[in-house]
Amino acid sequence: MFIFIAKERSFMKRWITVSALIFILIFSVRAKAEGVKPEVHFMDIGQSDCILIKGEKNYLIDTGLPRTQDKVIHYLDSKDIDNIEDIVITHYHDDHYGGLEKILSSKKVKRVILPKHQQNYRDYIFSYLKDKNTKIDYIDSSYSINEKDINLKVILPEKEDLDIENNNGIVMCGTIDSLKYAFMADAEKEREKDILKNKEISDCDIMKVGHHGLDTSSTEELVRAINPRVAVVTCDGDESPSESVINRIKGNKTEILRTDKLGSIIIRKGKKDKEVEIMTSKMIE
Template sequence: MEQQKNSKKALKITLSLFLAVGLIVSLLPFGAAAFWHRVFSFFGLNDFSAAADSSPMSVHVLEVGKADSIFIECGGKTMLIDGGTMDQGESIAEYLDRRGVKKLDCVVNTHPDEDHIGGLAYLIGHYRVGKYFAPDIPKNMIPSSEEYLSAQKALNEKRISTVVPRPGETFSLGSMKIEVLAPVKQGDSTNNNSIVLKLTYGKTRFLLMGDAEKEEESDLLAGGEDLSADVLKVGHHGSGTSTTDALLNAVKPKWAAISVADDSNGLPKREVLKRLLSAGAAVYRTDVSGTLIFMSDGQNIKIKTER
Protein backbone atom coordinates (compact mmCIF):
# COMPACT_ATOMS: atom_id res chain seq x y z
CA MET A 1 0.00 0.00 0.00
CA GLU A 2 2.82 2.37 0.96
CA GLN A 3 4.66 1.54 -2.25
CA GLN A 4 1.54 2.31 -4.28
CA LYS A 5 1.18 5.70 -2.55
CA ASN A 6 4.82 6.53 -3.24
CA SER A 7 4.40 5.58 -6.91
CA LYS A 8 1.38 7.85 -7.25
CA LYS A 9 3.23 10.67 -5.52
CA ALA A 10 6.21 10.25 -7.84
CA LEU A 11 3.90 10.30 -10.86
CA LYS A 12 2.25 13.52 -9.67
CA ILE A 13 5.64 15.16 -9.12
CA THR A 14 6.83 14.10 -12.57
CA LEU A 15 3.67 15.39 -14.21
CA SER A 16 3.97 18.69 -12.33
CA LEU A 17 7.54 19.06 -13.58
CA PHE A 18 6.45 18.39 -17.15
CA LEU A 19 3.69 20.99 -16.84
CA ALA A 20 6.09 23.55 -15.40
CA VAL A 21 8.57 22.93 -18.18
CA GLY A 22 5.69 23.05 -20.63
CA LEU A 23 4.87 26.59 -19.58
CA ILE A 24 8.46 27.59 -20.31
CA VAL A 25 8.60 25.66 -23.58
CA SER A 26 5.38 27.26 -24.78
CA LEU A 27 7.15 30.63 -24.71
CA LEU A 28 9.99 29.47 -26.94
CA PRO A 29 10.07 30.17 -30.71
CA PHE A 30 9.51 26.55 -31.79
CA GLY A 31 6.18 26.38 -29.97
CA ALA A 32 4.59 23.81 -27.72
CA ALA A 33 3.21 21.19 -30.10
CA ALA A 34 6.29 18.95 -30.17
CA PHE A 35 6.66 19.23 -26.40
CA TRP A 36 3.09 18.07 -25.75
CA HIS A 37 3.50 15.16 -28.15
CA ARG A 38 6.47 14.01 -26.06
CA VAL A 39 4.55 14.46 -22.79
CA PHE A 40 1.69 12.31 -24.05
CA SER A 41 4.12 9.67 -25.29
CA PHE A 42 6.03 9.65 -21.99
CA PHE A 43 2.87 8.81 -20.05
CA GLY A 44 1.76 6.23 -22.60
CA LEU A 45 -1.09 8.43 -23.78
CA ASN A 46 -2.21 9.02 -27.32
CA ASP A 47 -1.98 12.63 -28.48
CA PHE A 48 -5.03 12.34 -30.68
CA SER A 49 -4.55 15.72 -32.35
CA ALA A 50 -1.13 14.63 -33.66
CA ALA A 51 -2.99 12.67 -36.35
CA ALA A 52 -3.16 15.94 -38.31
CA ASP A 53 0.58 16.66 -38.16
CA SER A 54 1.34 15.19 -41.57
CA SER A 55 -1.74 16.59 -43.29
CA PRO A 56 -1.43 19.88 -45.20
CA MET A 57 -5.03 20.77 -44.37
CA SER A 58 -7.28 19.60 -41.57
CA VAL A 59 -10.72 20.42 -40.15
CA HIS A 60 -11.20 19.58 -36.46
CA VAL A 61 -14.82 19.39 -35.30
CA LEU A 62 -14.23 19.70 -31.58
CA GLU A 63 -16.23 17.87 -28.96
CA VAL A 64 -17.82 20.76 -27.04
CA GLY A 65 -21.18 19.29 -26.07
CA LYS A 66 -24.33 20.55 -27.78
CA ALA A 67 -22.45 23.49 -29.18
CA ASP A 68 -20.10 24.30 -32.04
CA SER A 69 -16.38 24.90 -32.39
CA ILE A 70 -14.37 24.03 -35.49
CA PHE A 71 -10.60 24.48 -35.77
CA ILE A 72 -8.98 24.57 -39.20
CA GLU A 73 -5.31 24.36 -40.19
CA CYS A 74 -3.86 24.93 -43.65
CA GLY A 75 -0.32 25.76 -44.70
CA GLY A 76 0.68 26.97 -41.26
CA LYS A 77 -2.38 29.24 -40.98
CA THR A 78 -5.18 28.72 -38.47
CA MET A 79 -8.86 29.49 -38.24
CA LEU A 80 -11.47 29.01 -35.52
CA ILE A 81 -15.17 28.91 -36.26
CA ASP A 82 -17.21 29.46 -33.08
CA GLY A 83 -16.15 28.83 -29.50
CA GLY A 84 -18.74 26.59 -27.90
CA THR A 85 -20.29 27.55 -24.57
CA MET A 86 -18.56 29.75 -22.02
CA ASP A 87 -17.34 26.77 -19.99
CA GLN A 88 -15.63 25.30 -23.07
CA GLY A 89 -13.22 28.16 -23.78
CA GLU A 90 -10.40 26.76 -21.69
CA SER A 91 -10.72 23.21 -23.03
CA ILE A 92 -10.66 24.52 -26.60
CA ALA A 93 -7.51 26.49 -25.76
CA GLU A 94 -5.90 23.34 -24.36
CA TYR A 95 -6.57 21.58 -27.66
CA LEU A 96 -5.19 24.50 -29.67
CA ASP A 97 -2.13 24.64 -27.44
CA ARG A 98 -1.46 21.00 -28.24
CA ARG A 99 -1.55 21.99 -31.90
CA GLY A 100 1.08 24.65 -31.16
CA VAL A 101 -1.25 27.56 -31.87
CA LYS A 102 0.08 31.01 -31.03
CA LYS A 103 -2.12 33.05 -33.33
CA LEU A 104 -5.54 32.56 -34.84
CA ASP A 105 -5.34 34.13 -38.26
CA CYS A 106 -9.10 34.18 -38.50
CA VAL A 107 -11.94 33.78 -36.01
CA VAL A 108 -15.53 33.43 -37.23
CA ASN A 109 -18.59 33.64 -35.04
CA THR A 110 -21.33 32.21 -37.24
CA HIS A 111 -24.03 33.81 -35.07
CA PRO A 112 -24.23 35.10 -31.48
CA ASP A 113 -26.10 32.28 -29.75
CA GLU A 114 -24.58 31.22 -26.41
CA ASP A 115 -23.46 27.81 -27.65
CA HIS A 116 -21.43 29.37 -30.47
CA ILE A 117 -20.05 32.58 -28.97
CA GLY A 118 -19.69 31.52 -25.33
CA GLY A 119 -16.02 30.50 -25.28
CA LEU A 120 -14.79 33.21 -27.64
CA ALA A 121 -14.09 35.81 -24.95
CA TYR A 122 -11.57 33.48 -23.33
CA LEU A 123 -10.03 32.49 -26.66
CA ILE A 124 -9.75 36.07 -27.94
CA GLY A 125 -7.97 36.94 -24.72
CA HIS A 126 -5.71 33.89 -24.96
CA TYR A 127 -4.45 34.28 -28.54
CA ARG A 128 -3.46 36.92 -31.03
CA VAL A 129 -6.31 37.24 -33.52
CA GLY A 130 -5.84 38.38 -37.12
CA LYS A 131 -9.41 38.98 -38.29
CA TYR A 132 -12.76 38.52 -36.59
CA PHE A 133 -15.88 37.84 -38.66
CA ALA A 134 -19.50 37.96 -37.49
CA PRO A 135 -22.86 38.42 -39.24
CA ASP A 136 -24.88 41.63 -39.34
CA ILE A 137 -27.62 40.80 -36.85
CA PRO A 138 -30.80 42.94 -36.78
CA LYS A 139 -30.77 45.21 -33.75
CA ASN A 140 -33.82 43.57 -32.19
CA MET A 141 -32.00 40.20 -32.23
CA ILE A 142 -28.69 41.34 -30.73
CA PRO A 143 -28.43 39.39 -27.47
CA SER A 144 -27.76 40.88 -24.06
CA SER A 145 -26.35 37.62 -22.74
CA GLU A 146 -23.18 37.44 -20.68
CA GLU A 147 -21.59 35.37 -23.43
CA TYR A 148 -22.18 37.97 -26.13
CA LEU A 149 -21.21 40.94 -23.97
CA SER A 150 -18.03 39.20 -22.78
CA ALA A 151 -16.97 38.53 -26.37
CA GLN A 152 -17.56 42.17 -27.32
CA LYS A 153 -15.57 43.32 -24.31
CA ALA A 154 -12.66 41.03 -25.25
CA LEU A 155 -12.70 42.40 -28.81
CA ASN A 156 -12.73 45.99 -27.56
CA GLU A 157 -9.91 45.39 -25.10
CA LYS A 158 -7.69 44.00 -27.86
CA ARG A 159 -8.88 46.60 -30.37
CA ILE A 160 -10.10 44.00 -32.82
CA SER A 161 -12.71 45.27 -35.26
CA THR A 162 -15.54 43.06 -36.49
CA VAL A 163 -15.73 42.33 -40.20
CA VAL A 164 -19.16 41.50 -41.63
CA PRO A 165 -18.63 39.10 -44.57
CA ARG A 166 -20.95 39.35 -47.54
CA PRO A 167 -22.22 36.54 -49.79
CA GLY A 168 -19.91 36.04 -52.73
CA GLU A 169 -16.80 37.23 -50.92
CA THR A 170 -13.79 34.92 -50.88
CA PHE A 171 -10.59 34.82 -48.87
CA SER A 172 -7.83 32.33 -48.30
CA LEU A 173 -6.24 30.41 -45.48
CA GLY A 174 -2.91 29.21 -46.75
CA SER A 175 -3.74 27.61 -50.10
CA MET A 176 -7.35 26.94 -49.14
CA LYS A 177 -10.16 28.99 -50.67
CA ILE A 178 -12.99 30.10 -48.40
CA GLU A 179 -16.27 31.29 -49.90
CA VAL A 180 -18.93 33.15 -47.96
CA LEU A 181 -22.31 31.79 -49.06
CA ALA A 182 -24.70 33.17 -46.46
CA PRO A 183 -26.57 34.84 -44.92
CA VAL A 184 -27.99 35.88 -48.28
CA LYS A 185 -30.38 38.25 -46.52
CA GLN A 186 -31.34 39.04 -42.95
CA GLY A 187 -33.34 36.18 -41.51
CA ASP A 188 -36.07 35.99 -38.90
CA SER A 189 -33.82 34.50 -36.20
CA THR A 190 -30.18 34.42 -35.17
CA ASN A 191 -29.96 30.88 -36.55
CA ASN A 192 -31.15 32.05 -39.95
CA ASN A 193 -28.48 34.75 -39.94
CA SER A 194 -25.71 32.15 -39.66
CA ILE A 195 -22.54 32.62 -41.67
CA VAL A 196 -22.29 29.67 -44.06
CA LEU A 197 -18.85 28.90 -45.48
CA LYS A 198 -17.56 26.62 -48.23
CA LEU A 199 -13.94 25.54 -47.97
CA THR A 200 -12.11 24.29 -51.05
CA TYR A 201 -8.70 22.67 -50.80
CA GLY A 202 -7.56 21.15 -54.06
CA LYS A 203 -10.42 18.95 -55.18
CA THR A 204 -11.89 18.52 -51.69
CA ARG A 205 -14.75 20.63 -50.37
CA PHE A 206 -16.33 21.29 -46.98
CA LEU A 207 -19.68 23.02 -46.36
CA LEU A 208 -20.12 24.50 -42.86
CA MET A 209 -23.74 25.39 -42.10
CA GLY A 210 -23.60 27.00 -38.65
CA ASP A 211 -27.13 26.81 -37.26
CA ALA A 212 -28.85 27.63 -40.56
CA GLU A 213 -32.42 26.35 -40.68
CA LYS A 214 -34.65 25.49 -43.64
CA GLU A 215 -35.43 29.15 -44.39
CA GLU A 216 -31.75 30.05 -44.85
CA GLU A 217 -31.19 26.79 -46.70
CA SER A 218 -33.97 27.83 -49.10
CA ASP A 219 -32.28 31.20 -49.67
CA LEU A 220 -29.01 29.41 -50.45
CA LEU A 221 -30.67 27.09 -52.94
CA ALA A 222 -32.51 29.97 -54.62
CA GLY A 223 -29.21 31.77 -55.13
CA GLY A 224 -27.97 29.03 -57.44
CA GLU A 225 -24.56 28.65 -55.78
CA ASP A 226 -22.67 25.38 -56.16
CA LEU A 227 -23.24 23.77 -52.77
CA SER A 228 -21.68 20.41 -53.58
CA ALA A 229 -19.25 19.25 -50.90
CA ASP A 230 -17.50 16.12 -49.69
CA VAL A 231 -18.08 16.97 -46.02
CA LEU A 232 -21.19 18.63 -44.62
CA LYS A 233 -21.05 20.11 -41.16
CA VAL A 234 -24.72 19.58 -40.34
CA GLY A 235 -26.70 22.66 -39.38
CA HIS A 236 -28.15 23.27 -35.91
CA HIS A 237 -26.78 20.11 -34.27
CA GLY A 238 -29.05 17.82 -36.24
CA SER A 239 -32.30 19.63 -35.43
CA GLY A 240 -35.35 18.79 -37.50
CA THR A 241 -35.52 22.44 -38.59
CA SER A 242 -32.41 21.98 -40.76
CA THR A 243 -30.78 19.66 -43.33
CA THR A 244 -33.70 19.36 -45.72
CA ASP A 245 -33.83 16.88 -48.57
CA ALA A 246 -33.49 19.78 -51.00
CA LEU A 247 -30.22 20.87 -49.41
CA LEU A 248 -28.85 17.34 -49.36
CA ASN A 249 -29.72 16.87 -53.02
CA ALA A 250 -27.60 19.93 -53.80
CA VAL A 251 -24.69 19.09 -51.49
CA LYS A 252 -24.45 15.33 -52.06
CA PRO A 253 -22.09 14.85 -49.11
CA LYS A 254 -19.97 11.76 -48.64
CA TRP A 255 -19.58 12.51 -44.94
CA ALA A 256 -21.66 14.45 -42.43
CA ALA A 257 -20.39 15.81 -39.11
CA ILE A 258 -22.78 16.60 -36.26
CA SER A 259 -21.63 18.52 -33.18
CA VAL A 260 -24.03 17.41 -30.48
CA ALA A 261 -24.48 16.02 -26.97
CA ASP A 262 -27.24 14.22 -25.10
CA ASP A 263 -29.86 16.65 -23.83
CA SER A 264 -33.62 17.08 -23.53
CA ASN A 265 -33.96 18.03 -27.21
CA GLY A 266 -33.03 14.52 -28.32
CA LEU A 267 -30.61 15.61 -31.01
CA PRO A 268 -29.78 14.64 -33.65
CA LYS A 269 -33.34 14.02 -34.73
CA ARG A 270 -34.11 10.61 -36.21
CA GLU A 271 -35.62 12.12 -39.35
CA VAL A 272 -32.40 14.07 -39.99
CA LEU A 273 -30.30 10.93 -39.63
CA LYS A 274 -32.63 9.13 -42.04
CA ARG A 275 -32.29 11.96 -44.58
CA LEU A 276 -28.50 11.88 -44.30
CA LEU A 277 -28.33 8.12 -44.71
CA SER A 278 -30.74 8.24 -47.66
CA ALA A 279 -28.43 10.83 -49.24
CA GLY A 280 -25.55 8.37 -48.93
CA ALA A 281 -23.63 10.28 -46.26
CA ALA A 282 -21.59 8.52 -43.59
CA VAL A 283 -22.55 10.21 -40.32
CA TYR A 284 -20.01 11.14 -37.62
CA ARG A 285 -21.17 12.53 -34.27
CA THR A 286 -19.12 14.17 -31.54
CA ASP A 287 -21.32 12.63 -28.83
CA VAL A 288 -20.41 9.18 -30.13
CA SER A 289 -16.88 9.59 -31.52
CA GLY A 290 -15.51 12.64 -29.69
CA THR A 291 -13.55 15.20 -31.67
CA LEU A 292 -13.53 14.52 -35.42
CA ILE A 293 -10.56 15.33 -37.66
CA PHE A 294 -11.05 15.50 -41.42
CA MET A 295 -7.66 15.58 -43.17
CA SER A 296 -7.19 16.48 -46.82
CA ASP A 297 -4.22 16.27 -49.19
CA GLY A 298 -6.21 18.07 -51.88
CA GLN A 299 -7.27 14.82 -53.52
CA ASN A 300 -8.58 12.59 -50.76
CA ILE A 301 -10.01 12.98 -47.27
CA LYS A 302 -9.10 10.82 -44.29
CA ILE A 303 -11.02 10.81 -41.04
CA LYS A 304 -9.73 10.29 -37.51
CA THR A 305 -12.03 10.07 -34.51
CA GLU A 306 -11.07 10.53 -30.90
CA ARG A 307 -12.81 7.34 -29.81
Protein backbone atom coordinates in the same frame (compact mmCIF):
# COMPACT_ATOMS: atom_id res chain seq x y z
CA MET B 1 52.91 13.34 -42.66
CA PHE B 2 50.75 11.23 -40.38
CA ILE B 3 49.86 14.24 -38.27
CA PHE B 4 48.99 16.28 -41.37
CA ILE B 5 46.74 13.58 -42.74
CA ALA B 6 45.13 13.14 -39.36
CA LYS B 7 44.44 16.86 -39.16
CA GLU B 8 43.12 16.89 -42.73
CA ARG B 9 40.86 13.95 -42.01
CA SER B 10 39.70 15.59 -38.81
CA PHE B 11 38.94 18.80 -40.72
CA MET B 12 37.09 16.85 -43.43
CA LYS B 13 35.11 14.97 -40.81
CA ARG B 14 34.13 18.25 -39.17
CA TRP B 15 33.28 19.77 -42.57
CA ILE B 16 31.16 16.76 -43.52
CA THR B 17 29.43 16.89 -40.13
CA VAL B 18 28.71 20.62 -40.46
CA SER B 19 27.54 20.15 -44.06
CA ALA B 20 25.27 17.31 -42.97
CA LEU B 21 23.79 19.49 -40.20
CA ILE B 22 23.21 22.36 -42.65
CA PHE B 23 21.55 19.94 -45.08
CA ILE B 24 19.35 18.53 -42.32
CA LEU B 25 18.33 22.04 -41.22
CA ILE B 26 17.56 23.14 -44.80
CA PHE B 27 15.69 19.92 -45.46
CA SER B 28 13.74 20.26 -42.20
CA VAL B 29 12.73 23.85 -42.99
CA ARG B 30 11.74 22.90 -46.53
CA ALA B 31 9.87 19.80 -45.34
CA LYS B 32 8.07 21.90 -42.75
CA ALA B 33 7.11 24.50 -45.37
CA GLU B 34 5.96 21.85 -47.84
CA GLY B 35 4.48 19.57 -45.21
CA VAL B 36 1.76 21.80 -43.77
CA LYS B 37 -1.19 19.66 -44.75
CA PRO B 38 -4.52 21.44 -44.17
CA GLU B 39 -6.88 19.79 -41.71
CA VAL B 40 -10.36 20.55 -40.41
CA HIS B 41 -11.00 19.82 -36.73
CA PHE B 42 -14.57 19.54 -35.46
CA MET B 43 -14.20 19.80 -31.68
CA ASP B 44 -16.17 17.58 -29.34
CA ILE B 45 -17.84 20.22 -27.16
CA GLY B 46 -21.43 18.98 -26.99
CA GLN B 47 -24.24 20.85 -28.70
CA SER B 48 -22.10 23.78 -29.82
CA ASP B 49 -19.64 24.61 -32.59
CA CYS B 50 -15.93 25.32 -32.69
CA ILE B 51 -14.22 24.31 -35.92
CA LEU B 52 -10.48 24.70 -36.44
CA ILE B 53 -9.13 25.03 -39.97
CA LYS B 54 -5.47 24.25 -39.49
CA GLY B 55 -2.96 25.12 -42.19
CA GLU B 56 -0.09 27.53 -42.72
CA LYS B 57 -2.45 29.95 -40.97
CA ASN B 58 -5.17 28.93 -38.54
CA TYR B 59 -8.84 29.90 -38.58
CA LEU B 60 -11.71 29.26 -36.19
CA ILE B 61 -15.36 29.06 -37.13
CA ASP B 62 -17.19 29.81 -33.87
CA THR B 63 -15.92 29.32 -30.32
CA GLY B 64 -18.34 27.05 -28.45
CA LEU B 65 -20.27 27.70 -25.22
CA PRO B 66 -18.97 29.60 -22.17
CA ARG B 67 -18.90 26.32 -20.24
CA THR B 68 -16.81 24.58 -22.94
CA GLN B 69 -14.17 27.33 -23.26
CA ASP B 70 -11.55 25.49 -21.18
CA LYS B 71 -12.02 22.40 -23.31
CA VAL B 72 -11.50 24.48 -26.46
CA ILE B 73 -8.29 26.02 -25.06
CA HIS B 74 -7.01 22.59 -24.03
CA TYR B 75 -7.69 21.29 -27.53
CA LEU B 76 -5.92 24.21 -29.20
CA ASP B 77 -2.96 23.76 -26.85
CA SER B 78 -2.77 20.06 -27.70
CA LYS B 79 -2.47 20.99 -31.39
CA ASP B 80 0.17 23.69 -30.73
CA ILE B 81 -2.15 26.45 -31.91
CA ASP B 82 -0.87 29.78 -30.56
CA ASN B 83 -1.80 32.11 -33.43
CA ILE B 84 -5.18 32.47 -35.10
CA GLU B 85 -5.62 34.57 -38.23
CA ASP B 86 -9.41 35.02 -38.07
CA ILE B 87 -12.19 33.92 -35.77
CA VAL B 88 -15.50 33.90 -37.66
CA ILE B 89 -18.59 34.11 -35.45
CA THR B 90 -21.43 32.74 -37.57
CA HIS B 91 -24.32 34.19 -35.53
CA TYR B 92 -25.24 35.57 -32.12
CA HIS B 93 -26.08 32.47 -30.06
CA ASP B 94 -23.83 31.65 -27.12
CA ASP B 95 -23.10 28.11 -28.31
CA HIS B 96 -21.19 29.82 -31.13
CA TYR B 97 -19.61 32.92 -29.55
CA GLY B 98 -19.43 31.79 -25.88
CA GLY B 99 -15.73 30.89 -25.79
CA LEU B 100 -14.51 34.03 -27.53
CA GLU B 101 -13.28 35.92 -24.46
CA LYS B 102 -11.17 33.03 -23.17
CA ILE B 103 -9.63 32.38 -26.59
CA LEU B 104 -8.71 36.06 -26.97
CA SER B 105 -7.03 36.07 -23.57
CA SER B 106 -5.14 32.82 -24.28
CA LYS B 107 -4.15 33.07 -27.96
CA LYS B 108 -2.87 35.66 -30.41
CA VAL B 109 -5.85 36.48 -32.61
CA LYS B 110 -5.34 38.81 -35.56
CA ARG B 111 -9.00 39.57 -36.27
CA VAL B 112 -12.57 38.70 -35.32
CA ILE B 113 -15.24 38.58 -38.04
CA LEU B 114 -18.81 39.34 -36.91
CA PRO B 115 -22.20 39.24 -38.64
CA LYS B 116 -23.28 42.81 -39.34
CA HIS B 117 -27.00 42.59 -38.49
CA GLN B 118 -28.09 44.49 -35.39
CA GLN B 119 -28.34 42.38 -32.23
CA ASN B 120 -27.90 43.02 -28.50
CA TYR B 121 -25.12 40.46 -28.20
CA ARG B 122 -23.32 42.08 -31.13
CA ASP B 123 -22.98 45.30 -29.12
CA TYR B 124 -21.73 43.38 -26.08
CA ILE B 125 -19.12 41.50 -28.14
CA PHE B 126 -18.09 44.69 -29.95
CA SER B 127 -17.51 46.52 -26.65
CA TYR B 128 -15.42 43.67 -25.29
CA LEU B 129 -13.31 43.45 -28.44
CA LYS B 130 -12.74 47.20 -28.43
CA ASP B 131 -11.51 47.01 -24.83
CA LYS B 132 -9.07 44.28 -25.86
CA ASN B 133 -7.87 46.30 -28.88
CA THR B 134 -8.83 43.42 -31.14
CA LYS B 135 -9.36 44.14 -34.82
CA ILE B 136 -13.04 43.74 -35.78
CA ASP B 137 -14.58 43.41 -39.22
CA TYR B 138 -18.26 43.03 -40.02
CA ILE B 139 -18.71 40.44 -42.70
CA ASP B 140 -19.87 41.14 -46.22
CA SER B 141 -20.06 39.01 -49.35
CA SER B 142 -16.46 39.87 -50.30
CA TYR B 143 -15.01 38.02 -47.30
CA SER B 144 -13.11 34.86 -48.18
CA ILE B 145 -10.25 32.72 -46.94
CA ASN B 146 -7.65 32.29 -49.66
CA GLU B 147 -4.50 30.63 -48.43
CA LYS B 148 -2.35 27.83 -49.79
CA ASP B 149 -4.78 24.95 -50.54
CA ILE B 150 -7.65 26.74 -48.73
CA ASN B 151 -10.32 28.64 -50.66
CA LEU B 152 -13.55 29.39 -48.82
CA LYS B 153 -16.29 31.90 -49.54
CA VAL B 154 -19.29 33.00 -47.49
CA ILE B 155 -22.99 32.71 -48.23
CA LEU B 156 -24.92 35.47 -46.48
CA PRO B 157 -28.69 35.75 -45.94
CA GLU B 158 -30.69 37.80 -48.44
CA LYS B 159 -32.28 39.71 -45.57
CA GLU B 160 -32.26 39.71 -41.80
CA ASP B 161 -34.61 37.24 -40.12
CA LEU B 162 -36.07 39.13 -37.15
CA ASP B 163 -37.56 35.98 -35.61
CA ILE B 164 -35.00 33.20 -36.11
CA GLU B 165 -31.38 34.19 -35.39
CA ASN B 166 -30.13 30.89 -36.86
CA ASN B 167 -31.19 32.09 -40.31
CA ASN B 168 -28.88 35.11 -40.01
CA GLY B 169 -25.84 32.88 -39.76
CA ILE B 170 -22.78 32.82 -42.00
CA VAL B 171 -22.63 29.70 -44.17
CA MET B 172 -19.23 28.92 -45.68
CA CYS B 173 -18.26 26.66 -48.54
CA GLY B 174 -15.28 25.93 -50.76
CA THR B 175 -12.23 23.71 -51.02
CA ILE B 176 -9.60 22.72 -48.48
CA ASP B 177 -6.79 20.70 -50.04
CA SER B 178 -9.07 19.85 -53.02
CA LEU B 179 -11.86 18.48 -50.79
CA LYS B 180 -15.07 20.51 -51.04
CA TYR B 181 -16.72 21.53 -47.76
CA ALA B 182 -20.07 23.04 -46.76
CA PHE B 183 -20.18 24.55 -43.26
CA MET B 184 -23.91 25.06 -42.69
CA ALA B 185 -23.72 26.83 -39.28
CA ASP B 186 -27.26 26.66 -37.78
CA ALA B 187 -29.14 27.56 -40.97
CA GLU B 188 -32.76 26.41 -40.81
CA LYS B 189 -35.17 25.27 -43.51
CA GLU B 190 -36.21 28.73 -44.78
CA ARG B 191 -32.59 29.76 -45.18
CA GLU B 192 -31.78 26.49 -46.90
CA LYS B 193 -34.56 27.19 -49.43
CA ASP B 194 -32.94 30.53 -50.31
CA ILE B 195 -29.53 28.90 -50.71
CA LEU B 196 -30.99 26.27 -53.05
CA LYS B 197 -33.06 28.83 -54.97
CA ASN B 198 -29.95 30.92 -55.64
CA LYS B 199 -27.87 27.82 -56.48
CA GLU B 200 -25.20 28.94 -54.03
CA ILE B 201 -24.09 25.45 -53.07
CA SER B 202 -23.81 22.10 -54.83
CA ASP B 203 -22.00 18.77 -54.56
CA CYS B 204 -19.58 18.69 -51.62
CA ASP B 205 -17.36 16.01 -50.14
CA ILE B 206 -17.96 17.03 -46.52
CA MET B 207 -20.95 18.77 -44.94
CA LYS B 208 -21.05 20.18 -41.44
CA VAL B 209 -24.68 19.40 -40.71
CA GLY B 210 -26.74 22.47 -39.83
CA HIS B 211 -28.01 23.16 -36.29
CA HIS B 212 -26.41 20.11 -34.66
CA GLY B 213 -28.55 17.67 -36.64
CA LEU B 214 -31.86 18.98 -35.33
CA ASP B 215 -34.99 18.68 -37.48
CA THR B 216 -35.14 22.46 -37.97
CA SER B 217 -32.54 21.96 -40.72
CA SER B 218 -31.07 19.58 -43.31
CA THR B 219 -34.09 19.12 -45.55
CA GLU B 220 -34.09 16.28 -48.05
CA GLU B 221 -33.70 18.85 -50.84
CA LEU B 222 -30.55 20.31 -49.27
CA VAL B 223 -29.00 16.91 -48.53
CA ARG B 224 -29.67 15.84 -52.13
CA ALA B 225 -28.18 19.07 -53.53
CA ILE B 226 -25.02 18.92 -51.41
CA ASN B 227 -24.82 15.14 -51.78
CA PRO B 228 -21.98 14.79 -49.27
CA ARG B 229 -19.80 11.74 -48.96
CA VAL B 230 -19.26 12.58 -45.27
CA ALA B 231 -21.59 14.45 -42.89
CA VAL B 232 -20.25 15.74 -39.56
CA VAL B 233 -22.76 16.32 -36.74
CA THR B 234 -21.63 18.43 -33.76
CA CYS B 235 -24.04 17.21 -31.10
CA ASP B 236 -24.41 16.00 -27.50
CA GLY B 237 -26.41 12.81 -28.09
CA ASP B 238 -29.19 14.03 -25.77
CA GLU B 239 -30.90 17.06 -27.24
CA SER B 240 -29.34 16.45 -30.62
CA PRO B 241 -29.33 15.03 -33.26
CA SER B 242 -32.87 14.25 -34.45
CA GLU B 243 -33.35 10.68 -35.61
CA SER B 244 -35.28 11.88 -38.67
CA VAL B 245 -32.27 13.92 -39.84
CA ILE B 246 -29.87 11.03 -39.30
CA ASN B 247 -32.15 8.73 -41.30
CA ARG B 248 -32.47 11.35 -44.05
CA ILE B 249 -28.70 11.63 -44.40
CA LYS B 250 -28.23 7.85 -44.22
CA GLY B 251 -30.78 7.53 -47.01
CA ASN B 252 -28.41 9.55 -49.18
CA LYS B 253 -25.71 6.88 -48.60
CA THR B 254 -23.59 9.39 -46.71
CA GLU B 255 -21.11 8.43 -43.99
CA ILE B 256 -22.20 10.09 -40.73
CA LEU B 257 -19.64 11.16 -38.12
CA ARG B 258 -20.96 12.35 -34.74
CA THR B 259 -18.88 14.12 -32.11
CA ASP B 260 -20.98 12.63 -29.28
CA LYS B 261 -19.94 9.15 -30.41
CA LEU B 262 -16.47 9.70 -31.88
CA GLY B 263 -15.10 12.68 -29.95
CA SER B 264 -13.30 15.41 -31.87
CA ILE B 265 -13.12 14.66 -35.59
CA ILE B 266 -10.19 15.56 -37.85
CA ILE B 267 -10.60 15.45 -41.63
CA ARG B 268 -7.96 15.90 -44.29
CA LYS B 269 -7.25 14.78 -47.82
CA GLY B 270 -5.72 11.33 -48.18
CA LYS B 271 -2.83 10.36 -50.44
CA LYS B 272 -5.05 9.58 -53.42
CA ASP B 273 -7.14 12.15 -55.27
CA LYS B 274 -10.41 12.88 -53.44
CA GLU B 275 -9.56 10.34 -50.71
CA VAL B 276 -10.86 11.47 -47.31
CA GLU B 277 -8.70 10.71 -44.27
CA ILE B 278 -10.51 10.73 -40.92
CA MET B 279 -9.15 10.64 -37.38
CA THR B 280 -11.11 10.93 -34.17
CA SER B 281 -9.99 11.66 -30.62
CA LYS B 282 -11.38 8.32 -29.45
CA MET B 283 -9.27 6.56 -32.09
CA ILE B 284 -6.20 8.51 -30.92
CA GLU B 285 -6.82 7.59 -27.29
